[in-house]
């Protein structure tokens with residue numbers, strides 16, 4: 353069977369811990385979109401692994417695949433693999449030959465475009481991770497991208513670079529008006545330097561047997577009876593189609609992309625389980641609306657600081673402090689519908705312990721009307737006033753003991769909170785995260801047993 357794990361909110365829901373936990377029951381873990389913009393932290397036996405590209409399952413020795421829907425920075429890939437090897441692990445990671453490559457000029461362009469947007473004072477910068485994600489997907493859609501397979505053929509690579517690099521240089525110099533002479537970014541636009549570096553990367557990929565025809569590979573593994581876990585990166589509300597455009601990433605974190613981004617048919621994905629990962633409150637890194645944001649007055653800001661510290665809400669990739677808000681059910685309803693969740697896992701329930709007050713947004717008011725899901729435009733969403741329901745709070749509890757004793761050991765108010773959420777989105781709870789370690793999860797249902 354297949355299990356697809358999807359972020360229900362704005363990324364950073366703690367997907368890594370669940371992927372890592374259930375990945376132990378999978379034979380292959382596949383990422384189907386995004387690139388090294390995805391920070392995931394996996395804690396194993398008290399040791400913390402921070403990964404941005406390598407699928408989380410690799411920490412447990414499961415085969416990790418970067419599907420064709422991913423954009424791959426091979427330098428990050430090798431750095432993460434080498435780091436895991438130095439720490440005594442032997443990660444088995446394969447990359448789809450149809451996946452697109454992030455080149456140095458993509459990262460430079462990501463930075464320039466954000467600077468230009470910031471300078472025009474229109475407030476339309478996205479706050480990207482600066483990893484070149486958007487510019488690489490633009491080239492993919494523009495049919496001028498360089499794919500992993502192209503790195504394996506030095507002549508093809510040169511031909512493609514000779515076509516695309518002068519266009520990128522002209523974009524920087526003629527459109528953005530920057531002079532690359534003497535600029536340390538110039539090397540990113542030098543065909544010879546790029547060719548030398550990326551042909552060598554292709555050789556290493558070939559030497560280590562790391563590239564695959566993803567569709568064929570997964571098809572064969574499935575035929576052999578292997579269990580496949582799709583690891584979504586980022587979250588539903590920064591999906592380029594279903595998120596709050598334009599404050600989105602340039603790929604589809606939602607479940608439909610598991611098929612497109614891997615080459616395994618929609619029936620295989622749809623026949624399996626789709627689990628939405630939910631954080632018990634909200635966090636957002638980057639720009640864009642957040643109707644339930646705790647930023648109204650000094651008390652709210654102090655509460656946000658407290659949650660941020662307790663929850664470690666600082667970007668894994670960029671280190672930026674994350675914005676904090678109350679749980680927003682309209683966002684979860686949208687996520688459950690778009691991806692067709694069969695279950696949810698709610699994380700960070702421990703972080704909300706000990707609060708004086710606990711609120712949940714159940715709907716929005718806008719122009720005298722009420723809504724139970726997210727409007728289609730950012731302009732309308734940012735004008736929405738959240739409708740809150742106040743629920744009982746719970747005291748801090750011993751996470752290890754709760755993880756050991758099970759769901760009923762959670763404080764009653766925490767269980768009420770979880771059941772309220774499950775009812776509102778009409779989706780059962782499969783797991784509850786009560787701490788950062790993989791062991792600190794209360795499992796109600798293992799999707800691989802369904």
Ligand code: IMP
Nearest residue numbers: 363389390391479480481600601637638
């Ligand atoms: P990009 O993916 O770097 O282009 O960034 C686009 C938007 O997605 C920005 O608001 C980023 O902060 C956000 N973003 C990208 N990756 C992640 C992630 O893994 N977690 C949370 N936000 C992300």
